[in-house]
Amino acid sequence: MDKEYDFTNAKRAHDVPHLAQLQAEQGGKSRITIRVDNDTLAIFKARAEMSGGNYQTLMNEALRQFAQGITLADVVRETIRKELHPT
Template sequence: MNKKSTTKIADDAPITQADISSGRLVLRKRGASGAVLPAKRRINIFLDNATLEYFKTKAGGRGYQTLINETLRQAMQAENLEAVVRKTIREEMRKAA
């Protein structure tokens, strides 16, 4: 009963000295895919007081920057979706003509 377990404790790749020297840390989501979490950059942005208060109120004071980021991402995806829908409609109209 003194047999040692061979189960791996962590599924992340070991950290090397090169990783430490470069100053970059890549975190992975837990799960089978091991997808890399998207990188974020720190920026300075000027917003209207009303805009800032809206997001702070909606987020409850904490996490308002994440909410702003999600809103911007949704706007980008909606723009891409709109372009795809327009292209599809044009193609279908050409086929029907």
């Protein structure tokens, strides 16, 4: 039973007060669509499963670190520093 929907008069979520409030409560995140290589996605999902986390959170953190110019070497150095000199 297929229905046809007409979205010609549709409003964006930020134009509907209740939906805008819900978006604001989501913590400043945006929903996007992105194409990722299957092997890359599999790696993030496997790591998330091993750590008990969420693969989307891991991908977000990796993107944040890349955008900030943080390299894997930086992460390793900081981890070693913290282990050698705990505060």
